[in-house]
Amino acid sequence: xxxxxxxxxxxxxxxxxELNRDETVTLxxxxxxxxxxxxxxxxxxxxxxxxxxxxxxxxxxxxxxQRIESRAQRRPMMPAWxxxxxxxxxxxxLVWQVAQFRFPPLQDSQPIEAGPEESxxxxxxxxxxxGAMSDDRFIELTSEILRADRRYHTAMLQVMADVNQATGIAxxxxxxxxxxxxxxxxxxxxxxxxxxx
Amino acid sequence: MLETLPVALAQAFxxxxxxxxxxxxIGDLQGWPLSRVRMDVYRARQKVIxxxxxxxxxxxx
Numbered sequence: 001x002x003x004x005x006x007x008x009x010x011x012x013x014x015x016x017x018e019l020n021r022d023e024t025v026t027l028x029x030x031x032x033x034x035x036x037x038x039x040x041x042x043x044x045x046x047x048x049x050x051x052x053x054x055x056x057x058x059x060x061x062x063x064x065x066q067r068i069e070s071r072a073q074r075r076p077m078m079p080a081w082x083x084x085x086x087x088x089x090x091x092x093x094l095v096w097q098v099a100q101f102r103f104p105p106l107q108d109s110q111p112i113e114a115g116p117e118e119s120x121x122x123x124x125x126x127x128x129x130x131g132a133m134s135d136d137r138f139i140e141l142t143s144e145i146l147r148a149d150r151r152y153h154t155a156m157l158q159v160m161a162d163v164n165q166a167t168g169i170a171x172x173x174x175x176x177x178x179x180x181x182x183x184x185x186x187x188x189x190x191x192x193x194x195x196x197x
Numbered sequence: 198m199l200e201t202l203p204v205a206l207a208q209a210f211x212x213x214x215x216x217x218x219x220x221x222x223i224g225d226l227q228g229w230p231l232s233r234v235r236m237d238v239y240r241a242r243q244k245v246i247x248x249x250x251x252x253x254x255x256x257x258x
Contacts, residue, residue, distance in 0.1 A: 012243075016238065044242055
């Protein structure tokens with residue numbers, strides 16, 4: 001088994017959520033520099049999405065972000081190199097989800113319902129897409145990144161803005177004021193989630 | 198597709214991907230160590246990707 005196969009096997013297990021923390025960090029570090037293994041990982045994920053019998057929710061809401069924020073404030077920091085790798089993977093996952101949404105498989109080609117015209121909380125509904133990961137997993141990974149370094153907040157919010165722009169169903173949140181009150185000093189950061197429509 | 202795989206690989210793939218069982222469950226069911234489960238799921242996935250690769254690549258951004 002050569003070095004690529006070693007990492008591909010890790011990627012395969014990662015898709016099945018079967019890696020421990022150290023293996024995950026090792027894999028993410030490698031994926032950041034190896035296009036070959038990144039390609040295998042993308043294909044493995046695509047395969048899982050295509051074959052999975054149960055749809056995975058991929059709805060990004062204010063509530064989810066609040067849970068991420070809450071988790072991010074609880075635990076100690078992880079090494080910066082791990083954060084960089086995890087951030088790269090998370091961005092890739094989000095981009096992939098956007099791509100799934102914009103270029104859905106034929107069996108998922110039902111029209112996506114447009115949101116109501118009135119303003120409301122930002123909500124990205126990818127209900128017809130078999131998303132790449134569950135809400136809980138997304139929250140776990142994202143909070144891990146933010147827990148390690150608050151500077152990633154800005155990057156994450158930019159990703160969300162890009163997602164909103166790509167899907168075209170983002171809506172401005174008029175509840176940001178109340179959200180700010182609920183989250184105290186972090187509320188100001190959540191305001192950054194608002195996207196120019 | 199799975200019929201073309203060796204029986205053990207097909208079984209590992211079916212349990213892990215279609216039935217979404219944990220590697221530990223698969224190991225317990227099959228009497229395999231975790232290292233073998235991981236390897237067999239990978240080998241099966243590798244072969245399926247080799248066949249479906251172009252179709253999967255079309256889905257990439």
